[in-house]
């Protein structure tokens with residue numbers, strides 16, 4: 001990407017301490033970066049592979065690049081696509097990688113690389129996890145902040161966008177801010193589904209399993225598979241010809257050779273954590289996340 005300069009960039013060895021990439025704002029992982037000979041501008045090897053999208057029929061040069069303005073961001077963003085498959089820099093807001101089909105929205109002013117939904121994040125939100133005050137979007141971790149813990153998932157992070165109530169010292173990562181909690185009869189506050197987290201379940205006390213309905217207001221957690229009245233058997237129907245049974249023992253649906261073998265849900269094709277209960281066919285043909293099956297059978301859980 002040479003969007004801001006007509007001088008070619010040259011590859012050179014970097015002194016790690018000083019240089020930050022002018023696209024993603026990060027210190028390059030490798031020793032090399034592309035630098036402009038005339039000014040400070042430079043890109044790490046990964047961001048240098050970004051290809052700006054062109055506006056049809058405008059010829060070459062600065063004006064021919066596709067730029068978009070979003071309400072939540074004061075600068076125009078360059079719309080780019082990945083020039084290489086192994087693009088390692090993650091989104092500056094959610095810290096998740098860019099998928100093959102994702103456009104990458106670049107702010108050269110703020111030095112941010114964003115997914116489209118992350119570029120469209122509103123500046124302030126009302127959130128049921130902190131109903132007392134509006135939360136404000138922070139695009140940087142304030143300097144000197146010792147640790148940044150999301151009050152939703154309780155994860156600590158060092159970078160990424162956060163929604164905060166400064167008055168109450170309350171903050172949420174953008175992932176948790178996108179969760180929509182729902183009211184269930186067995187708990188007085190709304191609960192949201194957290195995946196890939198380990199919370200102590202108030203029903204079975206285990207903390208190995210990863211899908212938890214959680215109340216951020218009072219810290220109540222319950223595994224999805226400990227949900228009252230979850231069906232024991234789901235008739236596979238259009239998913240699978242055999243009945244699927246709620247199975248609380250780990251299901252290894254293929255021969256494993258090593259401890260770090262990965263298992264997948266046959267419904268959503270995403271990874272599943274082995275200790276998590278599943279809905280599975282007794283013949284081992286079909287194994288699915290609990291949340292993937294109950295979303296279709298339990299009306300109360302329908303939004304999942």
Ligand SMILES: [Zn+2]
Nearest residue numbers: 021024044047
């Ligand atoms: Zn970069």
Ligand SMILES: [Zn+2]
Nearest residue numbers: 091094115118
């Ligand atoms: Zn993102």
Ligand SMILES: [Zn+2]
Nearest residue numbers: 075107109110
């Ligand atoms: Zn900006």
Ligand SMILES: [Zn+2]
Nearest residue numbers: 150152153176
């Ligand atoms: Zn979180």
Ligand SMILES: [Zn+2]
Nearest residue numbers: 133165167168
């Ligand atoms: Zn507050």
Ligand SMILES: [Zn+2]
Nearest residue numbers: 201204223226
């Ligand atoms: Zn439980």
Ligand SMILES: [Zn+2]
Nearest residue numbers: 189215218220
């Ligand atoms: Zn509660």
Ligand SMILES: [Zn+2]
Nearest residue numbers: 265268289292
């Ligand atoms: Zn699934």
